[in-house]
Amino acid sequence: MLVARAGPARSLRCSLYTTTTTRGLRTVPTLPDASLETFRREALSPETPALLPRGTFNHFPAVSKWFTPPSASHPLTLNQAYLTRYGPTLVPLEITHDGQFARLEHSLSFFLECVLANASTFRTWPSRRYFSAFVPGARGIRRTTVSNHFFSASAVTAPTARVYLAQAALADLPQGLRADVPTPGLVLEAGKGDVYASSIWLGVAPTYTPLHRDPNPNLFVQLAGRKRVRLFSPGAGRNVFAKVQDDIGGGGSANLRGVEMMEGRERAALEEEVWGRDDLYRNSAFEAELGGGDGLFIPKGWWHSFKGTGEGMTGSVNWWFR
Incomplete structure (x- = not known):
């Protein structure tokens, strides 16, 4: 003290x-x-x-446990190796998309995927319909490490929604x-x-x-x-x-x-x-x-x-x- x-x-x-x-x-x-x-x-x-x-x-x-320090080529991010131990934990997520808002529960492992995915190519996965039910028009994509974009209603190259564990x-x-x-x-x-x-x-x-x-x-x-x-x-x-x-x-x-x-x-x-x-x-x-x-x-x-x-x-x- x-x-x-x-x-x-x-x-x-x-x-x-x-x-x-x-x-x-x-x-x-x-x-x-x-x-x-x-x-x-x-x-x-x-x-x-x-x-x-x-x-x-x-x-x-x-x-020190939850975050990986930034470097010249990567910003501060989450320590996936540590946090994935708790992957099944349900957490509240906020999704904002084109003026719309939805709050839902999903696994911590899903949130980590939103944050840490390294590609931004479109993914036709089952969750697509799931998220559209909460945010009409939203499409799941893998985001880059320098943005918080995870969904797009139109072109995959211009996603508009954000995911926040709040x-x-x-x-x-x-x-x-x-x-x-x-x-x-x-x-x-x-x-x-x-x-x-x-x-x-x-x-x-x-x-x-x-x-x-x-x-x-x-x-x-x-x-x-x-x-x-x-x-x-x-x-x-x-x-x-x-x-x-x-x-x-x-x-x-x-x-x-x-x-x-x-x-x-x-x-x-x-x-x-x-x-x-x-x-x-x-x-x-x-x-x-x-x-x-x-x-x-x-x-x-x-x-x-x-x-x-x-x-x-x-x-x-x-x-x-x-």
């Missing part, structure tokens, strides 16, 4: 580790250390977003995988000690999670790859959501979010409002970029949206706790 620095040294440390945004948005403050006392005092109690010092969670076994409950995974992402002491000790839920997120960049809020505090850890996040306070986020609903003539509830935020007009409008209106939200939006081993605390009720950036895999885990 890191030891806090006092006085001028603390200010220097915060400056060194604070993520710099390129669009003039407010930066999420970085805690001077990862101690329980500091976390409670400067993040949990005041209910303000905060980054943990860079690399706080580099010790997680998943960081919000896979950690409790539903085999013990070996759960052991690779141990629950942080901050989650177990800072609050009441109980975890409401925890999830795994794996996909090839770019990935996207629309603006939403959670009913519990959230500790988010980036395992590999990079993600950008934008956050709004409860009031500011509610205003953004209400504006989008007015713009599209929608009647969505801010308290109960479902598949509607993942497809169609609402998805596009939310993304444009949150990520395309930098000048409008310069004083109300926070932004941070997380790399492997980095952690972010998101207070209860704070609205947030994530984007996986760069090339290759991006992997994350989070815990909602009381």
